[in-house]
Amino acid sequence: MVYLFYSLVVLLVTLSIYRPFITKLDIAKYILLGGASFLIPFIIDYSSSIYSDKRCSSIKGLHNLTTPLHASSTLFSPFDTVQHLQSFHINPYSSIDGIVISIITIFTVSVCSFFTRWHFPITFIKPRSNTFLHSFLRHGVSIMFILVALLSHYSSSYINSFTLTIVGLLWYVAGPYFVRRWRAIAASSVISSCFSIFICCTAYTHSKLHAFGYINWALSTTALVLLCMVFDFLDSLLNTYPHLVQPDKKKQAQFQCATTWSYWNAIIRLLFRIPSECDLSPFPVDDMQTAIRVLGPASRSWKTMAALFPVNLRQDLCLLYAFFRTADDLVDDAPTPKQCEKNLITIRKFLRDIFFPTSFARRHDNPYINDPSLPSHIDWNYYAALLPNNDVLAVFRNFARIAHYLCPRAMSELTDAWELDLRGEPVKKQKDLLNYAALISGTFGELCTCAIMYKTGRGNWGLPAKTNPVRNEEVLSRARATGQCLQLINIARDVIADSLVGRCYVPLQYMPYPSQSIYHLLKVARTPFQVDERTLKSFSIRILGLADQISDKAQRGINGLPDEVQDSIRAAFEIYMAIGPTLRNHPGFPLRAKVPKRQQQWIALRCIYGFKGPVARAISATFDELVSIYTHAFASLSSTRRGSITH
Numbered sequence: 197m198v199y200l201f202y203s204l205v206v207l208l209v210t211l212s213i214y215r216p217f218i219t220k221l222d223i224a225k226y227i228l229l230g231g232a233s234f235l236i237p238f239i240i241d242y243s244s245s246i247y248s249d250k251r252c253s254s255i256k257g258l259h260n261l262t263t264p265l266h267a268s269s270t271l272f273s274p275f276d277t278v279q280h281l282q283s284f285h286i287n288p289y290s291s292i293d294g295i296v297i298s299i300i301t302i303f304t305v306s307v308c309s310f311f312t313r314w315h316f317p318i319t320f321i322k323p324r325s326n327t328f329l330h331s332f333l334r335h336g337v338s339i340m341f342i343l344v345a346l347l348s349h350y351s352s353s354y355i356n357s358f359t360l361t362i363v364g365l366l367w368y369v370a371g372p373y374f375v376r377r378w379r380a381i382a383a384s385s386v387i388s389s390c391f392s393i394f395i396c397c398t399a400y401t402h403s404k405l406h407a408f409g410y411i412n413w414a415l416s417t418t419a420l421v422l423l424c425m426v427f428d429f430l431d432s433l434l435n436t437y438p439h440l441v442q443p444d445k446k447k448q449a450q451f452q453c454a455t456t457w458s459y460w461n462a463i464i465r466l467l468f469r470i471p472s473e474c475d476l477s478p479f480p481v482d483d484m485q486t487a488i489r490v491l492g493p494a495s496r497s498w499k500t501m502a503a504l505f506p507v508n509l510r511q512d513l514c515l516l517y518a519f520f521r522t523a524d525d526l527v528d529d530a531p532t533p534k535q536c537e538k539n540l541i542t543i544r545k546f547l548r549d550i551f552f553p554t555s556f557a558r559r560h561d562n563p564y565i566n567d568p569s570l571p572s573h574i575d576w577n578y579y580a581a582l583l584p585n586n587d588v589l590a591v592f593r594n595f596a597r598i599a600h601y602l603c604p605r606a607m608s609e610l611t612d613a614w615e616l617d618l619r620g621e622p623v624k625k626q627k628d629l630l631n632y633a634a635l636i637s638g639t640f641g642e643l644c645t646c647a648i649m650y651k652t653g654r655g656n657w658g659l660p661a662k663t664n665p666v667r668n669e670e671v672l673s674r675a676r677a678t679g680q681c682l683q684l685i686n687i688a689r690d691v692i693a694d695s696l697v698g699r700c701y702v703p704l705q706y707m708p709y710p711s712q713s714i715y716h717l718l719k720v721a722r723t724p725f726q727v728d729e730r731t732l733k734s735f736s737i738r739i740l741g742l743a744d745q746i747s748d749k750a751q752r753g754i755n756g757l758p759d760e761v762q763d764s765i766r767a768a769f770e771i772y773m774a775i776g777p778t779l780r781n782h783p784g785f786p787l788r789a790k791v792p793k794r795q796q797q798w799i800a801l802r803c804i805y806g807f808k809g810p811v812a813r814a815i816s817a818t819f820d821e822l823v824s825i826y827t828h829a830f831a832s833l834s835s836t837r838r839g840s841i842t843h
Contacts, residue, residue: 199398199405200292203299206391214306216763216804217313219506220652221431221454225305225424233301237290237404293404296395304388304417308424311380314503316511317432319485320376323478330372330474338368355408359415366422369470370429374422381421388417428507430463430470435508436480439568441465445600446656452508453653477567480597484511486590487518504764504804509651515594516602516647520610520640522591526584527614536618542582544611549574550596551604569597601650601658606639613639622715623703630742632701633683634676641679642672645757652758674753678765681743681750682772688739689775691732692787695724702735733785740776747773767803771796 211218341364349357367374374381392413399405408416431454434441438448441462451462491514502510526539553573563577564570570593583589613635623629646657655666687694687701694700700719704711708731717723724732754766771791779789791799 199395199403200296202398203296203303203395207299207303210303210306214310216504217310218306219309219454219760221427221506222305222309224454224460225309225427226302229305229420229423230298230301234294234298236297237293240404241290289402290404296399296405300388300392300395300417301420303391304384304420305424307387308380308384308421311384312377312425312428313507316484316488316507316514317373317428318436318481318511319488320373321429321432321473321476321481322372322376323473323476323481325372325473327474330472333375334368334371334472337371338364340364341367355412356415359412359419362419363415363422366419366426369467370426372473373429374425377425381418381425384421384424385414385418388421389414392417427463430466431508434459434462434466435511436484437476437569440469440471443568449601449650449653449656452651456653459653477564477569479564479567479593480569483590483594484515486587487515487594490518490522490587490591502764504767505761506651509648509761512598512647512651513644515591515598516643518591519595522588524614526588528617533618538582540611540614540618542579543614546579546592547604547607547611550599551607564593571596598647601656602643602646603658606642606646609635609639610643617699620719622719623701625705626703626742629684629687629701629703629739630680633680633687637679637683637686638676639679641675641677641682641753644679645672645675648757648761652760654758668756671753671756674749674756676753677746678750678753678769681746682769684739684743684746685772685775688736688743689779689789691718691736692724692785695719696722698722702739706735706738729785733779736779736785740779743773743776763804763806767800770799770803774799 341360345357345360345364348354348360393410396405396408396410396413434451438445438451441451442448451459453459502513505513523543526543527536530536530539550571553571562572562574565572570576574596576589576593579592580586580589583592613632616632616635623632649655649657649666656664657667657672659667661667661669691702695718698719700715702715702718704715707714714727714731717726750769751766754762754769757765774791774795775789778791779786782789
């Protein structure tokens with residue numbers, strides 16, 4: 197039982213660390229692969245009993261040479277199989293072995309998922325790869341593994357033969373993908389193999405695990421890692437090329453949740469019609485990589501928050517956020533005001549074509565006619581001539597692929613917010629500030645909620661509420677409050693930073709008489725440092741007060757989201773909310789108030805691992821004390837060393 201204790205301890209530690217990252221696909225892997233691996237010792241026992249009975253029958257046949265040939269045959273009928281099952285006795289040690297093998301499987305799945313989740317799997321699929329090289333990597337290497345499996349079978353290495361056969365079949369499905377992800381495969385296989393061998397060494401001599409050799413464990417864990425990779429490969433294909441299984445976008449919502457039969461039915465259908473990478477349209481992958489490049493290092497906070505999301509959701513949110521950022525830049529940062537207005541007109545026309553097309557007829561001049569993921573009625577040549585470069589066009593194509601589950605009204609309100617920015621009119625009243633924050637970030641929060649609900653299997657929330665039973669207006673209202681609250685904090689923090697680029701969102705209602713003079717310094721002259729620092733800070737504190745008033749509703753909005761995304765969104769929300777106390781407690785008014793890195797890390801850790809209440813406060817106090825001791829000790833050591841060097 198010692199090896200069971202060791203394996204349970206390691207599994208509990210692993211799952212405790214990996215818990216915030218567990219997705220529904222991981223849960224499905226745990227159930228499918230863990231359940232199948234539990235049966236392995238019983239299958240070995242049953243096979244051994246049949247082999248022993250056959251051997252006994254053969255020996256009896258040799259002793260009785262007068263027995264007719266048909267009577268001495270060692271073949272078993274179905275009735276013999278039933279008799280074997282009835283007489284088969286379960287070895288209690290096999291149950292323990294099955295539990296341990298299931299633990300090893302779950303550990304391997306967790307390690308593999310941890311190493312692979314930081315990159316989008318679809319970026320390792322290369323439709324533009326060389327056809328001959330792809331064929332060799334897929335078919336040639338797969339045949340090679342099968343041949344080695346046959347040779348192992350002839351040399352009586354039955355376990356290795358079976359494992360290599362599985363590896364060969366898996367390589368046929370996703371061989372080139374394996375080659376590109378060799379680092380994650382190698383790391384997962386080495387760690388899992390070491391854990392398996394350690395458990396094998398601590399197992400009792402009567403355990404079947406003790407009889408497994410090091411090579412057997414290494415091959416078995418590698419095959420298990422490759423199987424996990426195949427699941428990720430198929431999931432990324434289903435997420436990026438759903439038309440391979442279901443061309444109707446209205447029905448694609450049925451297989452978005454990895455713990456439903458509809459999802460696995462789609463995976464099985466995709467497996468039996470698995471295409472070659474070279475036969476896939478390259479545009480979805482190319483456009484996805486463009487979106488990642490467009491976001492770049494300027495979106496670190498967004499990437500940090502989205503890192504905890506499931507990969508399929510993170511991929512679509514990346515496309516949505518890239519469109520939001522690109523469209524915002526087109527309206528705000530064009531060379532001339534006239535060009536900004538033209539860009540807004542283009543964006544609005546594009547959204548009308550996407551959400552309210554006048555005709556669904558397929559355009560014969562469509563340059564992307566071989567890409568079924570794109571709407572075929574869009575005149576892409578027209579937008580290629582209007583948009584500034586190919587990267588922007590790629591971002592627009594990405595948006596078109598996911599627009600079928602987004603809310604048209606929210607997108608329209610977002611363009612209204614951009615129009616307010618273009619007008620450059622002063623924010624007169626407090627209610628105008630609240631309205632602007634609701635338009636610019638509240639609607640984006642609603643769009644993100646539509647994406648979250650769709651990709652987690654809650655249905656299509658983009659359709660109107662009257663004809664959409666799954667859409668919950670209360671949840672969307674709270675999501676808008678969350679976005680609105682974060683935008684108010686952003687405005688309060690960036691009063692000086694916005695002024696330096698010619699923006700001012702402080703209501704005239706807040707400014708002392710004459711308000712136009714202060715507004716002129718902030719908006720037109722772009723000289724915020726000529727305004728008294730205490731006055732600027734008073735503006736910021738009043739705006740933070742507005743955010744505090746709607747923070748409770750914003751928190752309830754997070755509680756209404758699926759469990760798999762609550763932790764990351766709550767972490768980002770609380771880190772943003774921590775800007776308020778930082779700004780209030782600052783002796784002056786900084787250019788851009790920032791929450792200390794140590795505090796951000798603690799908030800993120802507390803949120804994703806569920807530390808709340810007195811326990812959280814106790815751990816936080818201990819953590820702060822330890823950091824303080826370390827800081828003082830390091831400072832003392834540094835001063836001592838400087839003193840010794842001086843003398």
